Amino acid sequence: MKQVYAALNPTEAHLVAGLLEQEGIPSTVRGDALFTTVDGGGAVLGMRPTVWIGNPEQETAAKALIARYDRGEILAHPEDAPWICTDCGEHHDPPFTSCWRCGAERPH
């Protein structure tokens, strides 16, 4: 296992892991449950959720992909993409800016 990314929050960690999976790089998120236990306590160094890959030989490809993500080259236009309500999990098409089911605002 090799750590390739330290995310700001569990959502970002899973987003990055999903990007890696899309590129054929198996990955797992660690520390997201731990993060939940310190919710409200602010960011604690060493307790940020991290993304790990199973094959160290894919580290270069994984970091290149993450670098593109950090520069905004991936998901540069999230408003054009379908989204999922963070409150109730409902799936939505791009034109909707709030959840038709529970009324929550679209996450940014």
Ligand SMILES: [Zn+2]
């Ligand atoms: Zn909703």
